[in-house]
Amino acid sequence: MTVDMLIDWFATLGDFPVLAFILAVVISGIPLFLVMALNAMVAVYVERKVSAFMMDRLGPMGQGPGLHAGKWGLLQTVADAIKLLVKEDTVPESSDKILFKMAPFIIFIGAFLGLAAVPFSQTLQVVDFNVGVFYIIAVGSIGVIGIVMAGWASNNKWSLYGAMRSAAQIISYEIPAGLSIIVPVMMAGTLNLQELIHYQSGTVWGILPNWIIFNNPFSFIAFFIFFISAIAETNRTPFDIPEAESELVAGWMTEYSGFRWAIFFLSEYANMLIVSGLAVAGFLGGWRSPIPGLFDSGAWGLFWFMGKIASLIFVMMWVRWTFPRLRVDQLMHVCWKVFIPIAMINIFGVGIWKLIFG
Amino acid sequence: MITGNIITDFSLLILFLPLVAFTVNIFFGKRLPRQGDWVSIGAILITLILSLSMLLNMFMNWDPDFSHEAKFIWMDLGAFKIELGFWVDNITIVMLVVVSLISSMTHIFSLEYMKGDIRYSRYYAYLGLFTFSMNGIVLANNLISLYIFWELVGVSSYLLIAHWFEKPSAAAAGKKAFLTNRVGDIGFFIGIMLMFTAIGSFNIQEVFTGVSQGLIGGSLLTLAGVGLFMGAVGKSSQFPLHIWLPDAMEGPTPVSALMHAATMVAAGVYLTVRLFPLFSPDALLVIAYVGGFTALFAASIAITQNDIKKVLAYSTVSQLGYMILAVGVGNYIAAFFHLLTHAMFKACLFYGSGSVIHAMHHSLHELDDHDTDPQDMRNMGGFKSKMPITYLTMTIATLAISGVPFFSGFLSKDAILAGSLGFAQHYPQHFLLPVFGFGAAAITAFYMFRLIFMTFHGEAKMPKVFKGIHESPRVMTFPLMLLSGLSIFIFYTLPYLNPLSDHGWFTELIRAGDSVVPGNPTAHEIGEGVHHAHYTAMALSLLVAGLGIGLSYLMYLKKKLSAEVWANKMGLLYKLSYNKYYFDENYDRFLYQPLLKLSRAVAYVDWDLYDKYFINGFGRVTKWLSFLTGRIDYDGLDQSIVDGIGRATQGFGKQLKQVQTGRLQNYMLFALVGVIIILVIQTI
Amino acid sequence: MAEFTFWIVVGITLGSAFMVVQSKNLVYSAYALLFSFIGVTGLYVFLWADFIAVVQVVVYVGGILILIIFGIMLTNKITSVNISHASVQKKVGAVAVLGMAFLLGYMVISTPWVTLANVEPAETTAAIGRLLMMDYLLPFEVASLLLLGALIGATTLSRKED
């Protein structure tokens, strides 16, 4: 959306198409990168705080205004970021250097491309694809390649195991996630994220907003399947067996440090943002206000969207700090024997629901 | 309000859900938990709910002329088309409710009754098949699909009667039922085909139109009508094809309640009710006489029977005769009404007898006594105290069947008797018809109370067995209670509460249609006659019912009159009745044996003459010829040409196998080079 | 601009495809295949096939490539980073393939292609869906059967006998 608008705007200024294209991409890309960075910083801070609170601790308190206790450690992640950026960029001697250096960027590209299609508000979306839902799922799989690349290039058995586990897990959980996101797509009859959100206007039963999650029991179930699959796809606890610290040190990230590790981290948190964004757009009404018709326009859209994403990310953290890690066989059992059948029944049910009530 | 399309959907569901249950159970029943009975019960309960919702819809519409037809073309052969479809009107809806209600009661009752049976799941599957085909008959809108389902009903009844096929008598009873039905079905098929050749359509309503336009008439119409009625005779076990029904009691008791009391045998009545408009006056007369005679005749057999189920079986035959009689005298709505009420109380009686037999059976089983017949009423007596629920419900049903006021039977029986009386008043030469009716009514009251008194009153005939008798479990008494409740008049006369008049939703929603045969009395005229005879009939029927009950009371409860003495006095009559008028024996002597002899003669010609000389002769010639050609083939052709080619190929192959390197990519390269060569040649 | 991008995409596609068939290191081949696929995706976008492009990413990048990489890792001793793999009959193959390419190229040049002036479709997904469910229902079902067969076949083939 923004890219097209920018190119159109540049066209009114003069005839410099190549430059206009590059400028438009850069202008819309930089904020996106900033969103990623900011998201990672805030999310890391919140995660540390949430985890600490759930464990009856206080979390980072030192860094922040006044550099003293009681100031909530607001600048903790800034300090972390600086530390990571100035750290030495080590590359193991026996690794495959090219792939080792390339892998973080492939993962980063996957996350970045996905973020480009997230509808932050009515107008705030870098590209408004016809097949937006599908696109986000598709570019999500680029990250897997990066993970396998990183794991293999490190030439380290932990890394390789982590990467293989991660690939298997992400590919497996893409299926229930994809099958569940089909439910809103079926309801709205479109793959376009904006149209999907437009579909969710009005109310259902007069009180609740007409979000797809409230629309019928099947989409209610589908949301949870999608959300849990999303947690699994972002490799977060309780599905974090690819990077299980106690078994694999840190999975495919074992050999990485400093700047490249920061990029991994950035992408991981961006991935959380993307999957939450997809869940919000698909099930929770996107940038629509929870009170139908109230505060439903303009910048409020951004507020609601980010608010919903934030609450979903919070739930992810909450889950992470509540449950223990699954075993590999349990993970696959849950995916193939529970989620996929239920998701298929969901699709069938929604079809029938749409036939009867739609 | 339910609209037409939804009615079609409901009908489809009602029709096919039991079939689904059948399919599931017949293939996977044994592997499912609880042997799959829940599948069948679930399906039938959904069917029941759907039927009830349709009934509710009927009440809410309150439209006597409601009629909905949905059809599709099954076979299109140009000029000749066969359509299948549904014809749903108020009669259909009521009938659907009856079928699904009794069927679901049977399913529930069987849970306990059939527990531990070796073919439990198959039993439930067959129940589903039966319900499917019965619903098919009810919903059919044309004669051909009616016929298909008619035969399916026959098949499923065969399967269910012969459920315990280890027992030779059960297997024989199944066969008998099937074959006897076949006799009637031939007539039915002839009737259908006569209609079709004359009118060119199977659709019932089109047939009506055709008859009213005079496309078929005179004796041909009478013949067609009698043919169609033959089907009903077979299925409703009218005289002279009544012989299968008593034997069919070899099947499990719930099956008897479902098929041989409430639904399958009612199919014949339903058929005549459905097709009433096209029966010519002569055909109707035949129907009336057959029905009336059957009513009296079967009742007279029932008096002397000692097997509790046999009594009920003959009673059923008699009651069906009633209905047929009512159709014959033109009062076919009364026939349908009696069908409805009879379904309830007769099913209740059968379940009650099932409950008693179950109790007897268990008691005998515990005593390790396998010789005593658990169904013989002479072994019972005094069960009143041990089985209060069964006793109470069966008494209510008996009161209903005897035509005592405040119960449903009174209303419907009264209507039938009034119809026959009215008919006789109009045509005095047919005075026998009301005599049949009232006679049968008196005898019915007598033998039904005989059954109650012998089973539940008096002192126990076998005290040892009596000790072990206990009330049946809840799943068995629940259908009893429900059905006996439905035998009370109030359910049929709503919204009016007059116990002596059948005025109610039934008579208002289900109106008699005019006959389409020119010259037949109109519905109005018949109604007039009935109305005229109403009070006389009511008084008379009360009188005969009281007579029957009183006699029974004196004879079996008070023992003022000795049954044995009376039996001796009657002598020949008693003997005839006790032996069912020697029907089976006579059939055997005059029909089966000559037929068997003829068949043996034909078989001799076929096997010993035709096969031995003609067929075997051919065989020998062929064998000789084959031997000749074999020699030529093996020694001549094979050695020179076939093997020669083989040898040549082998030689080439040895040369060519050098190329086979076993490397995949070499092959690929060869293929590629080949493609290039072809392309080059093509381009040039 | 579009012209320029197009040739860059073509360059990426063909260059990485060349890497795929030429690289000595099997893993490099696999990762070059990734870029080749992504380049082909770009070409699809130029051809107005956005849905197919996304499907390409999902299936090829997310599915097949991962499978291939898994295949490499399961069939090699992965203790050494450099999984080299040799080529055979290089020269004969190159000659044959070049001949093929020249013939095909000649065909492309010599055929008088009829080019219709199409407009970019607004909704490709819906149109594809409609075609799949109506005109091509049978192939669609056959394809689903094929997938099922492949699924079962692959499972049966690769499971350990016990």
Next chain:
Amino acid sequence: MDSLTNYLFVSVVLFALGLYGVITRRNGVAVLMGVELILNSANINFLAFARFGGMNMAGHVFALFVIVLAAAEAAVALAIIINIFNNFHTINVDDVSELKQ
């Protein structure tokens, strides 16, 4: 870029490269990669004809079928390769010359 022949040439080159890979590589997995390239070149053709020729959406559908086919083929081929590896402890296709007379 708005000409059919451009795409066809790209497709030809991709096809030739894939074919070269299939013919010359010794490793089974690499052969598979060559096959994937060939399938991709076919898809480019379909979509090019869909855009410039009269094939329209049918081209997209065919491309979809090709992708389905490729997925099935890759799955089965890799299963076979793994099986071969388990039996022969190599996946070099010319070491596996059981077909040889």
Next chain:
Amino acid sequence: MAKYFANIYDTVNTLWKGMRITWRHMINIKRDNVTLQYPEERWPRPERNIGFEHADYNVIRSRLHVDIDDCIGCLKCERACPVDCIKIDTIKSPNRGEDIPEIKHTGTTSNDTRKALVVSRFTIDMSECCYCNLCAYPCPEECIFMVGGPNNAKHDIDYEFSEFNRNDLIYQFAKSITKEQKESLQPPKPKVEA
């Protein structure tokens, strides 16, 4: 089948229970908090001792302390220190045994030893100190000692001395002396004849 669904129900139920527990802890962090923000908040020292008098507990080695008024600047401790964490600078006192009020210098120690030197710098880098107590033995005035234990009378025990800055661990014991004061104490440099 029933088991399958019962399993799912169980799972959902237990997940919900677990999440409720963590949620309660999170919102009640003020009540449940177990963290002590250490330098600002400390555990109170236990009232009672650990079974015997502090005075008897002579092994205690918590922190070095110097009573600078008693120090005569003999450098014995500096020499004794194995890790060289003690740094002492001295200036010759203009008048031995006399007070110099402007730099708060006392002329005599508590043992009535007359000081010949002004200690201008006495630093102990506690981050280097290895608590060997070797500096305490040679001190003639017994002015350097480990606090607490037998020395409880002289100085309260202090075992927590964490700082945000590492330089804050270098303890200054000498009285602060400005540069001018220092120069004024120096004897005038003898003029070197050309």
